[in-house]
Amino acid sequence: MENQVTRKFYHYNHTDACNFYRWTARESYQFMYTRPWQKVVDFYSNVVNDHMSLPRLFGIERSSIHHDADIEAFNKWELVDAPTNGKAGRWARVTFKIVLSYHGASFDGWQKQPGLNTVQGIVETSLGKFVDEMKAELLKEKGLPIEGCATVAGRTDKGVTAFQQVCSFYTWNKDIKAQDVGDAINESAPGKLRALSVSKVSRAFHPNFSAKWRRYLYIFPFNDREEGEPSSQGKDDIECVDLQENDDGDINACNQYSDEENIEYLHGEDKDEVGSGRKPTKFCVSKVNRLLRQLEGKLLSYKIFARDTKASRSIGPPTECFVFHARATEITLPSLAKERECTKAMCIELVANRFLRKMVRVLVATSIREAAAGAEDDALTKLMDATCRRATAPPAPPDGLCLFDVGYTDFDPQFCLIH
Numbered sequence: 550m551e552n553q554v555t556r557k558f559y560h561y562n563h564t565d566a567c568n569f570y571r572w573t574a575r576e577s578y579q580f581m582y583t584r585p586w587q588k589v590v591d592f593y594s595n596v597v598n599d600h601m602s603l604p605r606l607f608g609i610e611r612s613s614i615h616h617d618a619d620i621e622a623f624n625k626w627e628l629v630d631a632p633t634n635g636k637a638g639r640w641a642r643v644t645f646k647i648v649l650s651y652h653g654a655s656f657d658g659w660q661k662q663p664g665l666n667t668v669q670g671i672v673e674t675s676l677g678k679f680v681d682e683m684k685a686e687l688l689k690e691k692g693l694p695i696e697g698c699a700t701v702a703g704r705t706d707k708g709v710t711a712f713q714q715v716c717s718f719y720t721w722n723k724d725i726k727a728q729d730v731g732d733a734i735n736e737s738a739p740g741k742l743r744a745l746s747v748s749k750v751s752r753a754f755h756p757n758f759s760a761k762w763r764r765y766l767y768i769f770p771f772n773d774r775e776e777g778e779p780s781s782q783g784k785d786d787i788e789c790v791d792l793q794e795n796d797d798g799d800i801n802a803c804n805q806y807s808d809e810e811n812i813e814y815l816h817g818e819d820k821d822e823v824g825s826g827r828k829p830t831k832f833c834v835s836k837v838n839r840l841l842r843q844l845e846g847k848l849l850s851y852k853i854f855a856r857d858t859k860a861s862r863s864i865g866p867p868t869e870c871f872v873f874h875a876r877a878t879e880i881t882l883p884s885l886a887k888e889r890e891c892t893k894a895m896c897i898e899l900v901a902n903r904f905l906r907k908m909v910r911v912l913v914a915t916s917i918r919e920a921a922a923g924a925e926d927d928a929l930t931k932l933m934d935a936t937c938r939r940a941t942a943p944p945a946p947p948d949g950l951c952l953f954d955v956g957y958t959d960f961d962p963q964f965c966l967i968h
Contacts, residue, residue, distance in 0.1 A: 677696045837895065
């Protein structure tokens with residue numbers, strides 16, 4: 550860790566007219582983290598526990614996020630099953646589709662890791678009682694715990710919430726009931742993890758490879774004094790960025806999510822650049838919406854907006870993503886506590902066939918930075934031609950991000966939350 554802190558990185562030198570109004574990495578990081586994030590975390594917890602409805606924020610009254618067409622698609626996976634009479638191996642196994650809702654702040658991400666409280670670890674431990682006898686015996690011989698194996702539609706990072714995450718589990722034990730699987734998961738972490746539905750599907754179903762799109766939402770809360778973040782394009786609104794300002798506690802309170810990537814940004818700024826000049830401290834939600842809409846309907850390489858992956862490579866997964874829908878709007882977060890007032894926030898909705906590591910969080914932070922600087926509406930697409938990832942902003946905090954749902958039919962814009 551000491552080597553990471555002492556390494557020096559320089560702020561990316563933009564050459565457009567907004568260069569002097571664009572936040573440095575340090576300023577962007579502090580602007581994003583000095584927020585009442587606990588209000589968003591509490592709201593997500595209430596949604597996971599079915600105390601509040603997220604679609605209702607947009608005036609949508611429906612109990613299920615997945616529409617009927619997706620339900621029919623799952624049924625088709627079941628209908629394509631070939632007869633299994635007299636067949637063994639993978640033909641005889643039973644596959645369950647599990648739709649999960651979990652609170653990101655309660656876990657260390659999805660992927661199972663030694664010594665960490667992860668969603669996958671809890672789910673697979675719960676599925677251990679449904680493992681067939683042959684596999685259970687094999688695990689005992691190897692001295693391994695008897696656990697199931699869950700395949701997921703998309704892994705989420707630490708602090709990221711999911712409302713309809715899809716995973717699957719298969720076994721050769723045909724006596725298992727879907728209700729029993731759901732009950733086992735619901736008993737594992739009450740108030741933090743819920744199995745919304747469990748159903749038998751075709752052995753050909755794969756939560757990740759069968760998916761046609763994923764939808765993420767990001768809720769960015771406003772501080773009390775900001776009142777909807779008015780535009781900063783007028784001279785009267787431009788203020789000096791106070792790097793020490795924090796309305797809701799010390800910025801160190803958010804450092805539990807700081808990783809090597811953020812360390813690079815925060816310790817790589819040239820002292821002459823940080824805090825120099827007069828820069829805007831506010832942005833317009835409608836400007837963010839215009840920036841994001843430029844991404845719709847295009848197959849583009851988002852490698853500059855990714856993290857924890859190689860910026861350029863000739864092998865491995867491609868970096869192109871097709872964004873179906875990208876919008877932003879202002880919302881009001883309700884509160885169960887009567888003494889607490891509602892919180893104004895911005896919500897960003899992103900739907901794409903796939904997302905790279907931390908791509909959503911970088912897109913959110915960069916779009917806010919560009920909106921505050923008064924950049925052109927095509928600023929995000931122009932950044933894709935950059936040669937260095939420091940041309941984009943550090944990732945936004947994971948607290949505001951949630952995997953909303955996963956689609957297995959062609960994307961239909963009429964089911965978007967933000968129009």
